Structure formats: C-alpha cells, structure tokens
Amino acid sequence: MSKAPGKPAAADAPAGKSKKKLFIMIGAAVLLLGAIGGGAVFMLSGKKNAKDKDKEHKEEVVKAPVFLALEPFIVNLQSDSGEKYLQVQMTLKVPDEAQSNLIKSNSPQVKSRLIMLLSSKDAAELLTPDGKDKLIKEIVEQVNLPFTSKGDPQKVSDVFFTSFVIQ
Structure with missing residues (x-):
C-alpha cells in the first residue's frame, strides 16, 4: 500500500x-x-x-441641620423627699439658620416655656431613660408652639441633652 x-x-x-x-x-x-x-x-x-x-x-x-445650644437651666423639681434641683443644658436641632434666628429672637418665651415645663416634673420620673425621652418630646412640643397667636409653629425636630444633673 x-x-x-x-x-x-x-x-x-x-x-x-x-x-x-x-x-x-x-x-x-x-x-x-x-x-x-x-x-x-x-x-x-x-x-x-x-x-x-x-x-x-x-x-x-x-441641607445639614443647624444645632442651637441653649443656656443652662436650673429649676426646682417636684419631689416627695425634700428639695430636688435639675440642672440641664440642651441643644435644639432645627432645619436651618432662619429657624435658629427665630428661636433666638424669641428666647424669653422659649426660656419661660421650658422653665414651666421643667419645674413641673418629678425628680424620680426624670431619672429613668423613659422619663428623659418623654421630656424630650414635651420640650419639642413646647418650643414648636407658635410665638404669636396666628403665627407658624417652629420646626424643632430633636433635643439633645449636653448636661443633665439632678441633686
């Protein structure tokens, strides 16, 4: 082959x-x-x-929120066991500088509202985390109330305690 x-x-x-x-x-x-x-x-x-x-x-x-630090508050608290005092410093969270300026310009009203609210609290209630959370909500409600009878409410969205002492 x-x-x-x-x-x-x-x-x-x-x-x-x-x-x-x-x-x-x-x-x-x-x-x-x-x-x-x-x-x-x-x-x-x-x-x-x-x-x-x-x-x-x-x-x-x-926009980044604006934080407005308030002056410290010292108030008498409601207490069954003698005199109790609250010293608190707080910062408000607002959406912009306009809200911050509005609150600053009406600071006497804000301070009065907060003193009335804080001094109505019981010391034992404020010692608990739930008591502090409830207080934050109440502070937001008080500061957001309009400054004039037919005015617009403020826009505070949160409160931060920077110092909180009960004696």
Missing part, C-alpha cells in the same frame, strides 16, 4: 483549510465576546455614573 506522491498533498490541503476556518471562527467569536463584554462594562459604568450623579445631586439638595 503505497501512497502516491500527489495524494498526501491533496489530503493536507483540505485539513489546512478547515483548521484555517476554525481559527477564523474562534477569533471572530473571541472578538464578538470581547465586544459584548466591553459594551456591558461601558453600559454598567454609565448607569453607575448616572446613579452617582443623581446621588450627588440629592446630597446637594439636603
């Missing part, structure tokens, strides 16, 4: 052509997959950047 010199060349030629087609098809598939992957990365990064821009825009719109 001898092979003719012309036949092996003819057999190698079709195998070479099929390998060449295979490499071309693999290369095209790799390029196509690379293009799809690159497009996906580009699209996802574009969406992320759009989300980041929206988030930055929202952060610019949201």
